[in-house]
Amino acid sequence: MLSSDILTNFRGRSSQIKVYPLVFNEINYLFKNDDEALDHYINYGGLPEVYLNQTIEEKKYLTNQFEEIYLKDIKERYNIQKEITILETLLKFVSLAIGSFTNPTKLQNRFKSEMKTDISSNTIANYLSYFENSFILSHIEKYDVKGNKHFSSINKYYFTDIGLRNACINYRQIESNHIIENIIYNELVKRNYSVYVGSVEYQTNSENKRTTKQLEVDFVIQKASKKYYIQFAMNVYTKQKKEQEINSLLRIKDNFKKILIVYDDIEPRYDENGILYIGLKQFLLDENIIDI
Template identity: 35%
Template sequence: MIKEYITRQHYLDRVKPYIGKDIIKVITGQRRVGKSYLLFQIMDVITASDSEAQIIYINKELYEFDFIDNYKALLEYIKDRAEDKKNRCVFIDEIQDIDQFEKALRSLSAEGEYDIYCTGSNAGLLSGELATYLSGRYVEIKVFCLSYIEFLDFHKLQNNSGTFLKYIKYGGLPYLINLKLEDDIVYDYLKNIYNTILFKDVVKRHRIRNIAFLERLTIYLAHNAGSLVSAKKISDFLKSQKTNISPNVVLNYLSHLESAFFILKVRRSDIAGKKIFEIGEKYYFEDLGLRHTIIGYRQADIGKILENLVFLHLKRSGYEITVGRIGKKEIDFACEKEGERLYVQVAYMITDKAVHDREFGNLLEIKDNFPKIVVSMDEMTGGKFKGIKHVNIKDFLVSAF
């Protein structure tokens, strides 16, 4: 078991209150964002406080655990190895690959003699009937790719323009720490991850037949990250390209990509009435490096890239996020957490009065007293305009919200 790692304290702190508690800890996130290494960190915390604790570890990505393919085999494996100890801890990596795993989890939880942790690369892991089946027995901790602060820490880099360019070009998958940050090397690795997610977590899991359309859909989403789209709009575009795909099929494929945490959906809301609109949403990528493997990194896309980065930072910070609408004007991100709100506009550069009036003017339409921020790449920021902060993107990404 490889156990050398850089501690991701933010996530470890999320888990710590539940260590030793009779509740299942479910760690979810896109493939290769570091869920397994978070398990190793938790194991070390447990054994540091109790050297007698028993660790039972199952990793479904390893061939030696291939035979554990259903809940009965899972229970049998754990029971056969359980020792007569007070602190028995079970760690199951990529649990979604075990058929009806929820039955095993519920059984072990009901006994009250196991401290249970598991990871999954599928957002449907705890949805619908399964959530009901395990109701009240689990807590979910979502893990994302590296934040900008983590990227600086992992790669031992300073917060400057050169480092920021590396971050927006290559993304934040933790394994990049082992590679030279050069285009050919990084994108070869990321292409393999992209293929694994697409074919293992989407095609195989959901029995996708039209793989060509799925790949074209990811290309469309990469080009349109941060743009308002709908299933009908995508379907109409494909028809113009002589590909006849119904909106319902488009919706299904989008849902499958979401389930793999490959893309993240943001719905629209009316800020004044708090109404959620049913049609039209934006999609962002969990990792920008993976987006760039699809269509390449292009300076012309810098506005979309910055918006994606800001969205991810807000998401990691625990906000519920919508695309806000106030009258006929749009707010990039209307955020809410624990009853508090935050409104954020993102621009590449505030180059002239027209851009200034648009970005700040949209926020001025909101009449409440919650914080409002414009984020851009302008180096000369830090001031306020009518109470609205103007923040440089690098400073924003190292700030806590």
């Protein structure tokens, strides 16, 4: 039953409680070590049956869940018959662009250029809302850090379960960087943070010409009076790579905590700029580590 159905059918007689797929610290103990657990989680996500049934074929199970449960529910609920291929293609487009800004107009143009198909941006917006109502996708808005403004005209979309995302594209593109960004997002949501994508404007002067540029912060998160700025990087092995990853954080002049999560296991530390460096698995296993 979709979220809208719950509210309609049980109005006044129930409250809505969101139940999320399992996060990393709920499954890692089932494996020999955390590296093996993370590799499995990146591929197959956190649907409980993947871990409860030891004889299950993960790819087959997740593909079946995606096609026979999630997509079928959407098709039946919204009576989609003629545009099934468009619905499925749209979700694949989003699957291949997790961690990237998009909106219905951009997706409309992609249908025109790649599929030679005309589909209205309103229809695409409706389909995206269907995916969110069915708990396949979740979106986050762009947030102007310096101006303290939210923009709803362009969003990033993430999958509520990364295993379903991989099943959607038949496990063809398992790009760790974007998948881990999705996993971090899901972890933050389950920890009850409000999550946004940060945008940091700055000025440059070249040849007596002033130009406004923007840098991105992967996640701006808030809970009550606490706010954090979080970047993720696969590595910061070189000085150039490190400077690239923390550039946006350095341009934020308030006193809220800035954090860089790296894929490797490292000793948590603060650098000379007050930025906290922590390893990915440390972050996933300890929800209090960002407050050390």
